[in-house]
Amino acid sequence: MTTLHGSCHCGTVKFEVEGPVESAYTCDCSLCRKKNALMAKVHESKLKITAGADKLSLYQWNTRIARHYFCSVCGIYPFHRKRSEPTEYGVNLHCLDDFDPSVLPSKLGKGKGMTVVAEGARDVWPGPRETG
Numbered sequence: 001m002t003t004l005h006g007s008c009h010c011g012t013v014k015f016e017v018e019g020p021v022e023s024a025y026t027c028d029c030s031l032c033r034k035k036n037a038l039m040a041k042v043h044e045s046k047l048k049i050t051a052g053a054d055k056l057s058l059y060q061w062n063t064r065i066a067r068h069y070f071c072s073v074c075g076i077y078p079f080h081r082k083r084s085e086p087t088e089y090g091v092n093l094h095c096l097d098d099f100d101p102s103v104l105p106s107k108l109g110k111g112k113g114m115t116v117v118a119e120g121a122r123d124v125w126p127g128p129r130e131t132g
Contacts, residue, residue: 001018001019002018002019002020003016003017003018003019004016004017004018004019004021004096004097004099005096005097005098006078006091006092006095006096006097006099007078007095007097008052008071008073008074008076008078008095009071009074009075009076010071010073010074010076012051012052012055012071012073012074013049013051013052013053013055013056013071013076013078014049014050014051014052015047015048015049015050015078015079015091015095016047016048016050017040017042017046017047017091017096018045018046018047018048019046021040021042021091021093021096021099021104022104023040023041023104023105023106023107024038024039024040024093024101024104024105024106024107025038025039025040025041025090025106025107026038026039026106026107027039027090031061031068035077037077037090037092037093037094038092038093038094038101038106039090039091039092039093040090040091040093040101040104041082041085041088041089041090041091042079042088042089042090042091043087043088043089044081044087044088044089047079047089047091052071055071055072055073056069056070056071056072057069057070057071057072062117063083063117065083065086066080066081066082066083067080067081068080076092076095077092077095078091078092078095079091079092079095117130
């Protein structure tokens with residue numbers, strides 16, 4: 001089994017992914033569009049934080065199921081726990097060391113259509129609105 005190593009920009013947060021990574025995706029939800037990451041889906045058992053867990057900042061919004069992590073030192077997004085599959089992480093492929101994500105097939109995830117349930121959600125969140 002292949003082990004891929006990754007980190008944030010400053011190197012404070014380090015992690016390992018048990019590979020192989022065989023495909024990539026982008027997502028068209030309001031957050032992913034703004035962070036513009038190329039991600040791979042990884043089961044939670046295949047992601048290990050090896051340094052800097054205490055330096056990860058958590059960002060949650062809307063349903064608060066997804067957990068988006070950022071390095072509190074340099075601001076880079078290395079991974080998030082997925083809303084659509086809570087046992088999976090979306091790993092930012094650009095954070096993997098010595099890995100060329102351009103060789104992977106890539107697809108577009110359909111996050112834009114996910115239901116918006118947060119009271120007072122900004123108009124830029126494009127999903128269908130749930131009513132009380």
